[in-house]
Amino acid sequence: xxxxxxxxxxxxxxxxxxxxxxxxxxxxxxxxxxxxxxxxxxxxxxxxxxxxxxxxxxxxxxxxxxxxxxxxxxxxxxxxxxxxxxxxxxxxxxxxxxxxxxxxxxxxxxxxxxxxxxxxxxxxxxxxxxxxxxxxxxxxxxxxxxxxxxxxxxxxxxxxxxxxxxxxxxxxxxxxxxxxxxxxxxxxxxxxxxxxxxxxxxxxxxxxxxxxxxxxxxxxxxxxxxxxxxxxxxxxxxxxxxxxxxxxxxxxxxxxxxxxxxxxxxxxxxxxxxxxxxxxxxxxxxxxxxxxxxxxxxxxxxxxxxxxxxxxxxxxxx
Amino acid sequence: xxxxxxxxxxxxxxxxxxxxxxxxxxxxxxxxxxxxxxxxxxxxxxxxxxxxxxxxxxxxxxxxxxxxxxxxxxxxxxxxxxxxxxxxxxxxxxxxxxxxxxxxxxxxxxxxxxxxxxxxxxxxxxxxxxxxxxxxxxxxxxxxxxxxxxxxxxxxxxxxxxxxxxxxxxxxxxxxxxxxxxxxxxxxxxxxxxxxxxxxxxxxxxxxxxxxxxxxxxxxxxxxxxxxxxxxxxxxxxxxxxxxxxxxxx
Numbered sequence: 101x102x103x104x105x106x107x108x109x110x111x112x113x114x115x116x117x118x119x120x121x122x123x124x125x126x127x128x129x130x131x132x133x134x135x136x137x138x139x140x141x142x143x144x145x146x147x148x149x150x151x152x153x154x155x156x157x158x159x160x161x162x163x164x165x166x167x168x169x170x171x172x173x174x175x176x177x178x179x180x181x182x183x184x185x186x187x188x189x190x191x192x193x194x195x196x197x198x199x200x201x202x203x204x205x206x207x208x209x210x211x212x213x214x215x216x217x218x219x220x221x222x223x224x225x226x227x228x229x230x231x232x233x234x235x236x237x238x239x240x241x242x243x244x245x246x247x248x249x250x251x252x253x254x255x256x257x258x259x260x261x262x263x264x265x266x267x268x269x270x271x272x273x274x275x276x277x278x279x280x281x282x283x284x285x286x287x288x289x290x291x292x293x294x295x296x297x298x299x300x301x302x303x304x305x306x307x308x309x310x311x312x313x314x315x316x317x318x319x320x321x322x323x324x325x326x327x328x329x330x331x332x333x334x335x336x337x338x339x340x341x342x343x344x345x346x347x348x349x350x351x352x353x354x355x356x357x358x359x360x361x362x363x364x365x366x367x368x369x370x371x372x373x374x375x376x377x378x379x380x381x382x383x384x385x386x387x388x389x390x391x392x393x394x395x396x397x398x399x400x401x402x403x404x405x406x407x408x409x410x411x412x413x414x415x416x417x418x
Numbered sequence: 419x420x421x422x423x424x425x426x427x428x429x430x431x432x433x434x435x436x437x438x439x440x441x442x443x444x445x446x447x448x449x450x451x452x453x454x455x456x457x458x459x460x461x462x463x464x465x466x467x468x469x470x471x472x473x474x475x476x477x478x479x480x481x482x483x484x485x486x487x488x489x490x491x492x493x494x495x496x497x498x499x500x501x502x503x504x505x506x507x508x509x510x511x512x513x514x515x516x517x518x519x520x521x522x523x524x525x526x527x528x529x530x531x532x533x534x535x536x537x538x539x540x541x542x543x544x545x546x547x548x549x550x551x552x553x554x555x556x557x558x559x560x561x562x563x564x565x566x567x568x569x570x571x572x573x574x575x576x577x578x579x580x581x582x583x584x585x586x587x588x589x590x591x592x593x594x595x596x597x598x599x600x601x602x603x604x605x606x607x608x609x610x611x612x613x614x615x616x617x618x619x620x621x622x623x624x625x626x627x628x629x630x631x632x633x634x635x636x637x638x639x640x641x642x643x644x645x646x647x648x649x650x651x652x653x654x655x656x657x658x659x660x661x662x663x664x665x666x667x668x
Binding site: 284285288289290292293295296299300302303304305306307308309310314317 | 578
Protein backbone atom coordinates (compact mmCIF):
# COMPACT_ATOMS: atom_id res chain seq x y z
CA UNK A 101 0.00 0.00 0.00
CA UNK A 102 1.59 3.31 -1.00
CA UNK A 103 1.22 6.79 0.45
CA UNK A 104 -1.45 7.81 -2.02
CA UNK A 105 -3.72 4.91 -1.10
CA UNK A 106 -3.33 5.69 2.60
CA UNK A 107 -4.25 9.29 1.81
CA UNK A 108 -7.36 8.17 -0.03
CA UNK A 109 -8.53 6.04 2.90
CA UNK A 110 -7.78 8.85 5.33
CA UNK A 111 -9.81 11.31 3.21
CA UNK A 112 -12.78 8.95 3.09
CA UNK A 113 -12.58 8.31 6.85
CA UNK A 114 -12.46 12.04 7.68
CA UNK A 115 -15.40 12.75 5.37
CA UNK A 116 -17.55 10.07 7.00
CA UNK A 117 -16.68 11.14 10.54
CA UNK A 118 -17.63 14.73 9.68
CA UNK A 119 -20.87 13.70 7.97
CA UNK A 120 -22.00 11.38 10.75
CA UNK A 121 -21.36 13.93 13.47
CA UNK A 122 -22.69 16.96 11.58
CA UNK A 123 -25.87 17.44 13.70
CA UNK A 124 -23.63 17.79 16.79
CA UNK A 125 -21.02 20.23 15.57
CA UNK A 126 -22.94 22.18 12.95
CA UNK A 127 -25.10 24.19 15.43
CA UNK A 128 -21.90 25.25 17.24
CA UNK A 129 -20.80 26.95 14.02
CA UNK A 130 -24.15 28.69 13.65
CA UNK A 131 -25.59 26.24 11.14
CA UNK A 132 -28.67 24.04 11.33
CA UNK A 133 -29.23 20.41 10.41
CA UNK A 134 -31.33 21.02 7.31
CA UNK A 135 -28.34 22.87 5.89
CA UNK A 136 -26.27 19.70 6.11
CA UNK A 137 -29.10 17.82 4.39
CA UNK A 138 -29.01 20.34 1.55
CA UNK A 139 -25.24 19.91 1.21
CA UNK A 140 -25.68 16.16 0.86
CA UNK A 141 -28.45 16.48 -1.73
CA UNK A 142 -26.45 18.87 -3.90
CA UNK A 143 -23.34 16.78 -3.34
CA UNK A 144 -25.12 13.64 -4.53
CA UNK A 145 -26.48 15.43 -7.60
CA UNK A 146 -23.02 16.80 -8.43
CA UNK A 147 -21.26 13.47 -7.79
CA UNK A 148 -23.75 11.78 -10.11
CA UNK A 149 -23.18 14.46 -12.73
CA UNK A 150 -19.45 14.01 -12.23
CA UNK A 151 -19.64 10.36 -13.24
CA UNK A 152 -20.39 11.82 -16.64
CA UNK A 153 -18.21 14.95 -16.72
CA UNK A 154 -15.23 13.91 -14.60
CA UNK A 155 -15.09 10.20 -15.28
CA UNK A 156 -16.53 9.76 -18.79
CA UNK A 157 -15.49 13.18 -20.11
CA UNK A 158 -18.93 14.09 -21.43
CA UNK A 159 -20.48 17.49 -20.67
CA UNK A 160 -24.20 17.69 -19.93
CA UNK A 161 -25.76 21.07 -19.31
CA UNK A 162 -29.20 19.72 -18.55
CA UNK A 163 -28.88 17.62 -15.42
CA UNK A 164 -31.48 19.78 -13.70
CA UNK A 165 -34.04 17.92 -15.83
CA UNK A 166 -33.34 14.62 -14.06
CA UNK A 167 -32.91 16.28 -10.69
CA UNK A 168 -36.25 18.07 -11.12
CA UNK A 169 -38.04 15.02 -12.51
CA UNK A 170 -36.83 13.11 -9.45
CA UNK A 171 -38.25 15.81 -7.18
CA UNK A 172 -41.61 15.97 -9.00
CA UNK A 173 -41.86 12.19 -9.24
CA UNK A 174 -41.30 11.87 -5.51
CA UNK A 175 -43.70 14.74 -4.64
CA UNK A 176 -46.47 13.60 -6.98
CA UNK A 177 -46.25 10.07 -5.60
CA UNK A 178 -46.62 11.29 -2.02
CA UNK A 179 -49.44 13.64 -2.97
CA UNK A 180 -51.52 11.43 -5.25
CA UNK A 181 -50.51 7.79 -4.74
CA UNK A 182 -49.41 6.80 -1.26
CA UNK A 183 -47.79 8.25 1.85
CA UNK A 184 -44.67 6.09 1.70
CA UNK A 185 -41.29 7.79 1.66
CA UNK A 186 -39.25 4.84 0.29
CA UNK A 187 -41.73 4.21 -2.53
CA UNK A 188 -41.84 7.93 -3.33
CA UNK A 189 -38.04 7.98 -3.62
CA UNK A 190 -38.22 4.95 -5.88
CA UNK A 191 -40.86 6.66 -8.03
CA UNK A 192 -38.83 9.86 -8.37
CA UNK A 193 -35.62 7.97 -9.15
CA UNK A 194 -37.36 5.86 -11.79
CA UNK A 195 -39.05 8.86 -13.43
CA UNK A 196 -35.84 10.85 -13.77
CA UNK A 197 -33.69 7.82 -14.55
CA UNK A 198 -35.94 6.36 -17.23
CA UNK A 199 -36.42 9.79 -18.84
CA UNK A 200 -32.64 10.20 -18.93
CA UNK A 201 -32.11 6.72 -20.33
CA UNK A 202 -34.61 7.24 -23.16
CA UNK A 203 -33.36 10.72 -23.91
CA UNK A 204 -29.79 9.41 -23.84
CA UNK A 205 -30.58 7.30 -26.89
CA UNK A 206 -30.99 10.50 -28.91
CA UNK A 207 -27.86 12.01 -27.47
CA UNK A 208 -25.05 9.54 -27.76
CA UNK A 209 -24.02 10.37 -31.29
CA UNK A 210 -23.52 14.03 -30.39
CA UNK A 211 -20.24 15.23 -28.98
CA UNK A 212 -18.93 18.26 -27.15
CA UNK A 213 -20.92 21.46 -27.58
CA UNK A 214 -23.69 19.70 -29.53
CA UNK A 215 -24.16 17.17 -26.75
CA UNK A 216 -24.35 19.99 -24.17
CA UNK A 217 -26.81 21.99 -26.31
CA UNK A 218 -29.22 19.09 -26.76
CA UNK A 219 -29.14 18.37 -23.02
CA UNK A 220 -30.04 22.02 -22.28
CA UNK A 221 -32.92 21.84 -24.73
CA UNK A 222 -34.39 18.75 -23.07
CA UNK A 223 -33.99 20.33 -19.64
CA UNK A 224 -35.89 23.42 -20.74
CA UNK A 225 -38.68 21.30 -22.21
CA UNK A 226 -39.14 19.63 -18.81
CA UNK A 227 -39.01 23.02 -17.10
CA UNK A 228 -41.77 24.51 -19.28
CA UNK A 229 -44.00 21.48 -18.86
CA UNK A 230 -43.78 21.74 -15.06
CA UNK A 231 -44.18 25.52 -15.32
CA UNK A 232 -47.30 25.48 -17.48
CA UNK A 233 -49.16 22.42 -16.23
CA UNK A 234 -50.82 24.19 -13.29
CA UNK A 235 -53.38 21.52 -12.34
CA UNK A 236 -50.92 18.71 -12.01
CA UNK A 237 -47.56 20.21 -11.09
CA UNK A 238 -48.61 23.40 -9.38
CA UNK A 239 -47.09 25.47 -12.19
CA UNK A 240 -45.17 28.58 -11.21
CA UNK A 241 -45.83 28.07 -7.49
CA UNK A 242 -44.31 24.61 -7.51
CA UNK A 243 -45.74 21.40 -6.17
CA UNK A 244 -47.03 21.66 -2.61
CA UNK A 245 -49.39 19.70 -0.44
CA UNK A 246 -47.24 16.71 0.41
CA UNK A 247 -45.06 15.84 3.38
CA UNK A 248 -42.49 13.13 3.80
CA UNK A 249 -44.03 10.19 5.61
CA UNK A 250 -42.48 8.53 8.70
CA UNK A 251 -40.46 5.41 7.96
CA UNK A 252 -42.55 2.41 8.93
CA UNK A 253 -40.58 -0.74 9.69
CA UNK A 254 -43.60 -2.67 10.99
CA UNK A 255 -42.27 -3.16 14.51
CA UNK A 256 -41.25 0.46 14.94
CA UNK A 257 -41.46 3.79 13.18
CA UNK A 258 -38.83 6.44 12.62
CA UNK A 259 -40.27 9.93 12.58
CA UNK A 260 -38.39 11.67 9.81
CA UNK A 261 -41.28 14.10 9.37
CA UNK A 262 -40.66 16.23 12.43
CA UNK A 263 -37.37 15.03 13.83
CA UNK A 264 -34.72 16.95 11.88
CA UNK A 265 -31.85 14.78 13.09
CA UNK A 266 -33.62 11.55 12.20
CA UNK A 267 -34.26 12.89 8.71
CA UNK A 268 -30.64 13.97 8.39
CA UNK A 269 -29.43 10.46 9.23
CA UNK A 270 -31.91 9.10 6.73
CA UNK A 271 -30.33 11.30 4.04
CA UNK A 272 -26.81 10.33 5.16
CA UNK A 273 -27.75 6.66 4.82
CA UNK A 274 -29.07 7.06 1.30
CA UNK A 275 -26.16 9.27 0.36
CA UNK A 276 -23.77 6.64 1.71
CA UNK A 277 -25.41 3.81 -0.20
CA UNK A 278 -25.42 5.86 -3.42
CA UNK A 279 -21.78 6.92 -3.00
CA UNK A 280 -20.78 3.30 -2.34
CA UNK A 281 -22.64 2.18 -5.46
CA UNK A 282 -20.93 4.89 -7.52
CA UNK A 283 -17.49 3.94 -6.19
CA UNK A 284 -18.27 0.33 -6.96
CA UNK A 285 -19.25 1.16 -10.56
CA UNK A 286 -16.15 3.30 -11.07
CA UNK A 287 -13.90 0.45 -9.95
CA UNK A 288 -15.56 -2.13 -12.20
CA UNK A 289 -14.40 -3.01 -15.70
CA UNK A 290 -17.27 -0.88 -16.99
CA UNK A 291 -16.05 2.05 -14.86
CA UNK A 292 -12.60 1.71 -16.41
CA UNK A 293 -14.09 1.91 -19.90
CA UNK A 294 -15.61 5.25 -18.84
CA UNK A 295 -12.12 6.49 -17.97
CA UNK A 296 -10.86 5.11 -21.28
CA UNK A 297 -13.45 7.13 -23.19
CA UNK A 298 -12.54 10.26 -21.24
CA UNK A 299 -8.84 9.76 -21.84
CA UNK A 300 -8.89 8.90 -25.53
CA UNK A 301 -12.03 8.07 -27.43
CA UNK A 302 -10.19 7.02 -30.57
CA UNK A 303 -8.00 4.56 -28.72
CA UNK A 304 -11.00 3.18 -26.87
CA UNK A 305 -12.83 2.67 -30.15
CA UNK A 306 -9.88 0.81 -31.62
CA UNK A 307 -9.80 -1.50 -28.64
CA UNK A 308 -13.16 -2.57 -29.97
CA UNK A 309 -15.33 -0.78 -27.40
CA UNK A 310 -18.79 0.28 -28.60
CA UNK A 311 -18.34 3.89 -27.45
CA UNK A 312 -21.93 5.01 -28.00
CA UNK A 313 -23.34 2.20 -25.88
CA UNK A 314 -20.93 2.94 -23.06
CA UNK A 315 -21.65 6.68 -23.09
CA UNK A 316 -25.36 5.92 -23.11
CA UNK A 317 -25.05 3.60 -20.13
CA UNK A 318 -22.90 6.08 -18.26
CA UNK A 319 -25.43 8.84 -18.98
CA UNK A 320 -28.27 6.63 -17.83
CA UNK A 321 -26.52 5.69 -14.56
CA UNK A 322 -25.72 9.33 -13.95
CA UNK A 323 -29.37 10.30 -14.50
CA UNK A 324 -30.69 7.66 -12.08
CA UNK A 325 -28.42 8.92 -9.31
CA UNK A 326 -29.24 12.56 -10.10
CA UNK A 327 -32.96 11.75 -9.91
CA UNK A 328 -32.35 10.07 -6.55
CA UNK A 329 -30.80 13.33 -5.33
CA UNK A 330 -33.82 15.20 -6.71
CA UNK A 331 -36.21 12.93 -4.80
CA UNK A 332 -34.35 13.69 -1.59
CA UNK A 333 -34.55 17.39 -2.40
CA UNK A 334 -38.34 17.20 -2.61
CA UNK A 335 -38.43 15.42 0.77
CA UNK A 336 -36.06 17.95 2.29
CA UNK A 337 -38.29 20.89 1.37
CA UNK A 338 -41.69 19.13 1.25
CA UNK A 339 -41.91 21.03 -2.01
CA UNK A 340 -40.91 20.59 -5.66
CA UNK A 341 -39.80 23.75 -7.38
CA UNK A 342 -40.01 24.30 -11.18
CA UNK A 343 -36.75 26.23 -10.85
CA UNK A 344 -35.17 22.92 -9.86
CA UNK A 345 -35.68 21.93 -13.52
CA UNK A 346 -34.28 25.14 -14.93
CA UNK A 347 -30.95 25.54 -16.71
CA UNK A 348 -29.79 27.67 -13.77
CA UNK A 349 -29.97 24.56 -11.61
CA UNK A 350 -27.99 22.66 -14.26
CA UNK A 351 -25.42 25.43 -14.09
CA UNK A 352 -25.28 25.14 -10.30
CA UNK A 353 -24.58 21.42 -10.58
CA UNK A 354 -21.75 22.14 -13.03
CA UNK A 355 -20.34 24.88 -10.77
CA UNK A 356 -20.44 22.70 -7.66
CA UNK A 357 -18.63 19.92 -9.51
CA UNK A 358 -15.96 22.11 -11.06
CA UNK A 359 -15.35 24.12 -7.87
CA UNK A 360 -14.97 20.95 -5.85
CA UNK A 361 -12.76 19.17 -8.38
CA UNK A 362 -14.08 17.05 -11.21
CA UNK A 363 -11.25 14.52 -11.27
CA UNK A 364 -11.86 13.63 -7.66
CA UNK A 365 -14.55 11.31 -6.34
CA UNK A 366 -15.29 13.52 -3.29
CA UNK A 367 -14.63 16.80 -5.08
CA UNK A 368 -18.32 17.56 -5.72
CA UNK A 369 -19.05 17.12 -1.99
CA UNK A 370 -16.46 19.77 -1.16
CA UNK A 371 -17.97 21.96 -3.89
CA UNK A 372 -21.44 21.47 -2.41
CA UNK A 373 -20.24 22.53 1.05
CA UNK A 374 -18.82 25.72 -0.42
CA UNK A 375 -21.88 26.39 -2.57
CA UNK A 376 -24.44 25.87 0.20
CA UNK A 377 -22.36 27.92 2.62
CA UNK A 378 -22.17 30.81 0.18
CA UNK A 379 -25.86 30.47 -0.65
CA UNK A 380 -26.90 30.42 3.00
CA UNK A 381 -24.59 33.00 4.57
CA UNK A 382 -24.29 35.45 1.71
CA UNK A 383 -27.97 35.37 0.79
CA UNK A 384 -28.78 36.44 4.36
CA UNK A 385 -26.68 39.54 3.77
CA UNK A 386 -27.44 40.46 0.17
CA UNK A 387 -29.92 39.40 -2.51
CA UNK A 388 -27.05 39.43 -4.99
CA UNK A 389 -25.54 36.29 -3.52
CA UNK A 390 -25.22 34.70 -6.98
CA UNK A 391 -22.63 37.37 -7.75
CA UNK A 392 -20.41 36.07 -4.96
CA UNK A 393 -20.94 32.46 -5.99
CA UNK A 394 -19.93 33.42 -9.53
CA UNK A 395 -16.90 35.32 -8.28
CA UNK A 396 -15.77 32.35 -6.19
CA UNK A 397 -16.31 30.06 -9.17
CA UNK A 398 -14.15 32.21 -11.43
CA UNK A 399 -11.41 32.42 -8.80
CA UNK A 400 -11.36 28.67 -8.26
CA UNK A 401 -11.27 27.96 -11.99
CA UNK A 402 -8.48 30.50 -12.56
CA UNK A 403 -6.27 29.57 -9.62
CA UNK A 404 -7.12 25.93 -8.94
CA UNK A 405 -8.17 24.44 -12.28
CA UNK A 406 -8.48 21.02 -10.64
CA UNK A 407 -10.87 22.40 -8.03
CA UNK A 408 -10.54 22.59 -4.27
CA UNK A 409 -10.07 18.84 -3.90
CA UNK A 410 -7.39 18.87 -6.59
CA UNK A 411 -5.60 21.60 -4.66
CA UNK A 412 -5.85 19.70 -1.37
CA UNK A 413 -4.56 16.51 -2.97
CA UNK A 414 -1.64 18.33 -4.52
CA UNK A 415 -0.86 19.91 -1.16
CA UNK A 416 -0.89 16.51 0.53
CA UNK A 417 1.45 15.02 -2.05
CA UNK A 418 4.21 17.63 -1.84
CA UNK B 419 -2.29 -22.53 -46.49
CA UNK B 420 -4.30 -19.35 -47.00
CA UNK B 421 -2.24 -16.25 -46.42
CA UNK B 422 -2.95 -14.22 -43.25
CA UNK B 423 -3.76 -11.08 -45.20
CA UNK B 424 -4.34 -10.62 -48.88
CA UNK B 425 -5.11 -7.43 -50.75
CA UNK B 426 -6.29 -7.79 -54.33
CA UNK B 427 -6.22 -4.74 -56.56
CA UNK B 428 -7.26 -2.30 -53.85
CA UNK B 429 -8.16 1.18 -55.10
CA UNK B 430 -9.29 4.15 -53.08
CA UNK B 431 -10.34 7.45 -54.64
CA UNK B 432 -11.30 10.69 -52.94
CA UNK B 433 -13.20 12.64 -55.58
CA UNK B 434 -10.83 12.81 -58.54
CA UNK B 435 -7.78 11.97 -56.43
CA UNK B 436 -6.62 8.37 -56.67
CA UNK B 437 -4.88 7.85 -53.34
CA UNK B 438 -4.33 4.10 -53.73
CA UNK B 439 -4.25 2.70 -57.23
CA UNK B 440 -4.72 -1.04 -57.81
CA UNK B 441 -2.36 -2.27 -55.09
CA UNK B 442 -2.03 -5.98 -54.30
CA UNK B 443 -0.11 -7.55 -51.44
CA UNK B 444 0.04 -10.96 -49.80
CA UNK B 445 1.23 -11.39 -46.22
CA UNK B 446 1.95 -14.94 -45.03
CA UNK B 447 1.59 -16.20 -41.46
CA UNK B 448 4.49 -15.12 -39.28
CA UNK B 449 5.75 -12.64 -41.84
CA UNK B 450 6.92 -9.12 -41.07
CA UNK B 451 5.95 -6.92 -43.98
CA UNK B 452 6.97 -3.30 -44.32
CA UNK B 453 5.17 -0.83 -46.54
CA UNK B 454 7.38 2.09 -47.45
CA UNK B 455 7.17 5.06 -49.76
CA UNK B 456 7.84 8.79 -49.87
CA UNK B 457 5.41 11.22 -48.28
CA UNK B 458 2.13 11.31 -50.17
CA UNK B 459 2.66 7.84 -51.62
CA UNK B 460 -0.65 6.64 -50.20
CA UNK B 461 0.81 4.60 -47.34
CA UNK B 462 -1.61 5.87 -44.74
CA UNK B 463 -4.63 5.49 -47.01
CA UNK B 464 -3.50 1.94 -47.78
CA UNK B 465 -3.17 1.27 -44.08
CA UNK B 466 -6.61 2.70 -43.41
CA UNK B 467 -8.05 0.32 -46.01
CA UNK B 468 -6.54 -2.62 -44.15
CA UNK B 469 -7.70 -1.45 -40.71
CA UNK B 470 -11.18 -0.60 -41.96
CA UNK B 471 -11.19 3.15 -41.50
CA UNK B 472 -13.03 3.24 -44.83
CA UNK B 473 -13.87 0.59 -47.44
CA UNK B 474 -11.96 0.39 -50.76
CA UNK B 475 -13.52 1.96 -53.86
CA UNK B 476 -12.72 -1.29 -55.65
CA UNK B 477 -10.68 -4.41 -54.96
CA UNK B 478 -10.75 -6.92 -52.15
CA UNK B 479 -9.28 -7.24 -48.68
CA UNK B 480 -9.08 -10.79 -47.35
CA UNK B 481 -8.24 -11.80 -43.79
CA UNK B 482 -7.60 -15.54 -43.44
CA UNK B 483 -9.21 -15.94 -46.85
CA UNK B 484 -12.44 -14.11 -45.93
CA UNK B 485 -13.50 -10.88 -47.58
CA UNK B 486 -13.62 -8.14 -44.93
CA UNK B 487 -14.34 -5.15 -47.23
CA UNK B 488 -17.60 -4.34 -45.47
CA UNK B 489 -16.47 -4.92 -41.88
CA UNK B 490 -15.85 -1.66 -40.01
CA UNK B 491 -12.77 -0.99 -37.90
CA UNK B 492 -14.21 -2.20 -34.58
CA UNK B 493 -15.31 -5.47 -36.17
CA UNK B 494 -11.85 -6.03 -37.62
CA UNK B 495 -10.37 -5.58 -34.16
CA UNK B 496 -12.58 -8.44 -33.02
CA UNK B 497 -11.34 -10.55 -35.93
CA UNK B 498 -7.83 -10.22 -34.57
CA UNK B 499 -6.39 -7.03 -36.04
CA UNK B 500 -4.52 -5.02 -33.44
CA UNK B 501 -3.22 -1.62 -34.43
CA UNK B 502 -1.16 1.32 -33.26
CA UNK B 503 -1.33 4.87 -34.59
CA UNK B 504 1.17 7.25 -36.10
CA UNK B 505 0.55 9.63 -33.22
CA UNK B 506 0.63 7.44 -30.12
CA UNK B 507 -2.89 6.83 -28.84
CA UNK B 508 -2.93 5.96 -25.16
CA UNK B 509 -4.80 6.91 -21.99
CA UNK B 510 -2.31 9.51 -20.71
CA UNK B 511 -3.66 10.15 -17.21
CA UNK B 512 -3.86 6.50 -16.26
CA UNK B 513 -1.00 4.25 -15.20
CA UNK B 514 0.71 1.82 -17.58
CA UNK B 515 -0.99 -1.07 -15.81
CA UNK B 516 -4.43 0.56 -16.05
CA UNK B 517 -3.87 1.13 -19.77
CA UNK B 518 -3.03 -2.53 -20.23
CA UNK B 519 -5.85 -3.60 -17.93
CA UNK B 520 -8.53 -1.77 -19.90
CA UNK B 521 -7.30 -3.45 -23.07
CA UNK B 522 -7.14 -6.87 -21.41
CA UNK B 523 -10.65 -6.55 -19.99
CA UNK B 524 -12.02 -5.41 -23.34
CA UNK B 525 -10.28 -8.30 -25.06
CA UNK B 526 -11.81 -10.77 -22.60
CA UNK B 527 -15.25 -9.27 -23.24
CA UNK B 528 -15.56 -7.94 -19.67
CA UNK B 529 -16.17 -4.32 -20.60
CA UNK B 530 -19.82 -4.31 -19.57
CA UNK B 531 -19.19 -6.15 -16.31
CA UNK B 532 -19.73 -4.55 -12.93
CA UNK B 533 -18.51 -7.46 -10.89
CA UNK B 534 -15.46 -9.70 -11.22
CA UNK B 535 -14.84 -13.02 -9.52
CA UNK B 536 -11.49 -13.85 -7.90
CA UNK B 537 -10.73 -16.06 -10.90
CA UNK B 538 -11.43 -13.15 -13.27
CA UNK B 539 -9.10 -10.91 -11.26
CA UNK B 540 -6.34 -13.50 -11.47
CA UNK B 541 -6.81 -13.98 -15.19
CA UNK B 542 -6.71 -10.23 -15.82
CA UNK B 543 -3.65 -9.70 -13.63
CA UNK B 544 -1.66 -12.46 -15.32
CA UNK B 545 -2.62 -11.23 -18.80
CA UNK B 546 -1.50 -7.70 -17.81
CA UNK B 547 1.79 -9.01 -16.42
CA UNK B 548 2.39 -10.92 -19.63
CA UNK B 549 1.93 -7.99 -22.04
CA UNK B 550 3.84 -5.58 -19.80
CA UNK B 551 6.69 -8.07 -19.64
CA UNK B 552 6.68 -8.42 -23.43
CA UNK B 553 6.84 -4.65 -23.81
CA UNK B 554 9.45 -4.46 -21.00
CA UNK B 555 7.34 -2.07 -18.99
CA UNK B 556 6.99 -4.16 -15.82
CA UNK B 557 9.09 -1.76 -13.77
CA UNK B 558 7.13 1.27 -14.99
CA UNK B 559 3.71 -0.32 -14.48
CA UNK B 560 2.59 2.15 -11.80
CA UNK B 561 3.72 5.32 -13.60
CA UNK B 562 1.30 7.48 -15.56
CA UNK B 563 1.70 6.75 -19.26
CA UNK B 564 1.60 10.45 -20.10
CA UNK B 565 4.81 10.96 -18.08
CA UNK B 566 6.85 8.32 -19.93
CA UNK B 567 9.31 8.83 -22.80
CA UNK B 568 8.11 8.58 -26.42
CA UNK B 569 9.64 5.13 -26.74
CA UNK B 570 7.96 3.83 -23.60
CA UNK B 571 4.63 5.36 -24.63
CA UNK B 572 4.89 3.54 -27.95
CA UNK B 573 5.77 0.34 -26.10
CA UNK B 574 2.67 0.87 -23.91
CA UNK B 575 0.52 1.36 -26.99
CA UNK B 576 1.89 -1.85 -28.51
CA UNK B 577 1.26 -3.61 -25.17
CA UNK B 578 -2.39 -2.53 -25.37
CA UNK B 579 -2.66 -3.88 -28.89
CA UNK B 580 -1.09 -7.16 -27.71
CA UNK B 581 -3.55 -7.40 -24.82
CA UNK B 582 -6.31 -8.05 -27.34
CA UNK B 583 -4.39 -11.16 -28.47
CA UNK B 584 -4.31 -10.13 -32.11
CA UNK B 585 -3.37 -12.54 -34.87
CA UNK B 586 -2.21 -9.64 -37.05
CA UNK B 587 -0.42 -6.58 -35.75
CA UNK B 588 -0.62 -3.36 -37.76
CA UNK B 589 1.84 -0.60 -36.85
CA UNK B 590 1.53 2.86 -38.37
CA UNK B 591 5.01 4.48 -38.39
CA UNK B 592 6.00 3.03 -35.03
CA UNK B 593 9.18 5.10 -34.75
CA UNK B 594 7.77 8.40 -36.06
CA UNK B 595 9.33 11.39 -34.34
CA UNK B 596 11.75 9.39 -32.21
CA UNK B 597 15.46 9.79 -31.50
CA UNK B 598 18.01 7.05 -32.19
CA UNK B 599 17.85 5.45 -28.78
CA UNK B 600 14.06 5.28 -28.73
CA UNK B 601 13.98 4.03 -32.31
CA UNK B 602 16.29 1.19 -31.25
CA UNK B 603 14.06 0.42 -28.28
CA UNK B 604 10.93 0.19 -30.43
CA UNK B 605 12.56 -1.76 -33.27
CA UNK B 606 13.96 -4.13 -30.65
CA UNK B 607 10.47 -4.70 -29.34
CA UNK B 608 9.06 -5.29 -32.83
CA UNK B 609 11.87 -7.74 -33.59
CA UNK B 610 11.17 -9.71 -30.42
CA UNK B 611 7.48 -9.86 -31.24
CA UNK B 612 8.28 -11.12 -34.71
CA UNK B 613 11.10 -13.57 -33.96
CA UNK B 614 10.26 -14.81 -30.47
CA UNK B 615 6.48 -14.48 -30.30
CA UNK B 616 5.87 -15.24 -34.01
CA UNK B 617 3.44 -12.39 -34.61
CA UNK B 618 2.41 -11.53 -38.16
CA UNK B 619 3.15 -7.84 -38.51
CA UNK B 620 2.48 -5.19 -41.17
CA UNK B 621 4.15 -1.88 -40.57
CA UNK B 622 4.31 1.40 -42.40
CA UNK B 623 7.52 3.29 -42.11
CA UNK B 624 9.49 5.90 -43.87
CA UNK B 625 12.64 5.50 -41.82
CA UNK B 626 14.59 3.22 -44.19
CA UNK B 627 17.12 2.01 -41.59
CA UNK B 628 14.32 0.63 -39.45
CA UNK B 629 12.77 -1.29 -42.31
CA UNK B 630 15.83 -2.90 -43.81
CA UNK B 631 16.92 -4.51 -40.58
CA UNK B 632 13.47 -5.67 -39.59
CA UNK B 633 11.31 -6.75 -42.51
CA UNK B 634 11.09 -10.08 -44.30
CA UNK B 635 9.51 -8.40 -47.30
CA UNK B 636 9.04 -4.81 -48.36
CA UNK B 637 6.33 -3.27 -50.54
CA UNK B 638 7.22 0.09 -52.01
CA UNK B 639 4.43 2.53 -52.84
CA UNK B 640 4.81 5.65 -54.94
CA UNK B 641 2.02 7.95 -56.03
CA UNK B 642 -0.54 5.41 -54.94
CA UNK B 643 0.88 2.57 -57.04
CA UNK B 644 2.87 -0.49 -56.03
CA UNK B 645 6.34 0.25 -57.35
CA UNK B 646 8.19 -2.86 -56.22
CA UNK B 647 8.02 -5.78 -53.87
CA UNK B 648 10.69 -8.09 -52.50
CA UNK B 649 13.22 -8.87 -49.78
CA UNK B 650 15.20 -5.96 -48.35
CA UNK B 651 18.20 -6.96 -50.49
CA UNK B 652 16.12 -7.02 -53.67
CA UNK B 653 14.57 -3.66 -52.86
CA UNK B 654 17.96 -2.11 -52.12
CA UNK B 655 19.21 -3.32 -55.53
CA UNK B 656 16.09 -2.23 -57.43
CA UNK B 657 16.88 0.67 -59.74
CA UNK B 658 13.32 1.96 -60.05
CA UNK B 659 13.08 2.19 -56.30
CA UNK B 660 16.44 3.89 -56.06
CA UNK B 661 15.36 6.50 -58.56
CA UNK B 662 11.92 7.06 -57.12
CA UNK B 663 12.70 6.97 -53.46
CA UNK B 664 16.16 6.13 -52.21
CA UNK B 665 17.89 8.61 -54.46
CA UNK B 666 15.65 11.36 -53.26
CA UNK B 667 15.79 10.39 -49.61
CA UNK B 668 19.57 10.27 -49.24
